[in-house]
Amino acid sequence: MSTGDRYLAAAYLVLFGAVLLYVALIALKLSRIERELAELARLTRERSGG
Amino acid sequence: MSTSLRNNGAVALALLAAVLLTLGLGLALLWAPEDADQGSSQRIFYIHVPVALTAYACFGWAAWKAFRLLWKGDERADLESYTAVHMGVIFGVLTLITGSIWAKISWGVWWTWSERQLVLFLILFLFYSAYFMLRYSTEPGPRRARTSAVYALFGAVLLPVSFLAIRLADQLLHPSPIFTRDGPQMSASMFFSFCVCLAGMLALAAALYTIELTGKRADANLRELRERLA
Numbered sequence: 001m002s003t004g005d006r007y008l009a010a011a012y013l014v015l016f017g018a019v020l021l022y023v024a025l026i027a028l029k030l031s032r033i034e035r036e037l038a039e040l041a042r043l044t045r046e047r048s049g050g
Numbered sequence: 051m052s053t054s055l056r057n058n059g060a061v062a063l064a065l066l067a068a069v070l071l072t073l074g075l076g077l078a079l080l081w082a083p084e085d086a087d088q089g090s091s092q093r094i095f096y097i098h099v100p101v102a103l104t105a106y107a108c109f110g111w112a113a114w115k116a117f118r119l120l121w122k123g124d125e126r127a128d129l130e131s132y133t134a135v136h137m138g139v140i141f142g143v144l145t146l147i148t149g150s151i152w153a154k155i156s157w158g159v160w161w162t163w164s165e166r167q168l169v170l171f172l173i174l175f176l177f178y179s180a181y182f183m184l185r186y187s188t189e190p191g192p193r194r195a196r197t198s199a200v201y202a203l204f205g206a207v208l209l210p211v212s213f214l215a216i217r218l219a220d221q222l223l224h225p226s227p228i229f230t231r232d233g234p235q236m237s238a239s240m241f242f243s244f245c246v247c248l249a250g251m252l253a254l255a256a257a258l259y260t261i262e263l264t265g266k267r268a269d270a271n272l273r274e275l276r277e278r279l280a
Contacts, residue, residue, distance in 0.1 A: 002089075002090070003155070004088075004089050004090050004091030004155055005090050005091075007091055007094070007151050007152075007154060007155045008090055008091050008093055008094055010151055011094045011097060011098070011147075011148045011151045011152070012075070012097065014144065014147050014148060014151070015097050015101070015144060015148070018140070018143075018144055019254070022140070022258060026261060026262075026265065029265050030265070033265070033268050033269065033272065036272050036276075037272065040272070040275050040276065040279060043279050044279065047279075
């Protein structure tokens with residue numbers, strides 16, 4: 001593998017890595033939203049006496 | 051647009067992006083001919099240029115949404131403009147990284163200050179990065195929305211300057227424009243591969259924009275609910 005090929009692979013990996021990182025961040029955000037929603041649902045149930 | 055429709059749109063865009071990017075990168079790596087001067091390393095072009103053009107598109111979209119907020123008073127446009135700037139900055143980082151890798155192979159350096167195209171893109175990137183500082187230095191509300199919109203709209207002035215820099219300058223290390231009045235400045239197979247990669251990158255940006263916007267709206271709704279229940 002030539003030096004040019006290695007740099008080419010690095011550039012493509014940067015793009016692939018960025019998309020994977022973004023998916024991981026979105027997954028974290030989604031789990032936080034889910035947790036907060038569950039907390040709000042619990043609060044609402046308590047207030048309505050259910 | 052309802053949340054479920056938006057989510058279906060995001061799924062469709064993500065699938066379209068996956069298909070187009072797989073096809074485009076396959077064409078770029080296996081079908082498009084090798085550049086006579088730069089060899090295989092020139093194939094970075096098929097991601098670097100689409101990523102850069104996508105960053106311009108995101109900033110342009112942010113400016114359009116900012117304009118709608120200021121002109122029509124459309125409150126939803128604030129979050130849409132903010133999300134577009136967010137996406138533009140992500141694609142801007144990718145443009146700078148892939149561009150640096152290409153510069154290292156072609157010129158032997160990661161960065162050069164003598165290239166107007168590079169410096170102007172960096173200025174554009176830093177300008178939009180500062181948008182977040184402005185946005186989070188003011189309290190949420192109509193004032194923040196209007197200030198952010200004016201800033202995003204002002205950034206649109208930099209877009210043509212940065213985009214046209216490569217055409218306005220004569221002596222450059224940076225490769226010449228890919229499309230001139232005489233048509234594409236490359237072989238048909240190279241240009242076709244580039245177009246597929248560009249379409250894929252735009253679809254990816256649109257999918258990420260839709261997902262990010264849905265997340266930000268869910269966050270805003272949650273915040274409102276929490277305040278009402280407090």
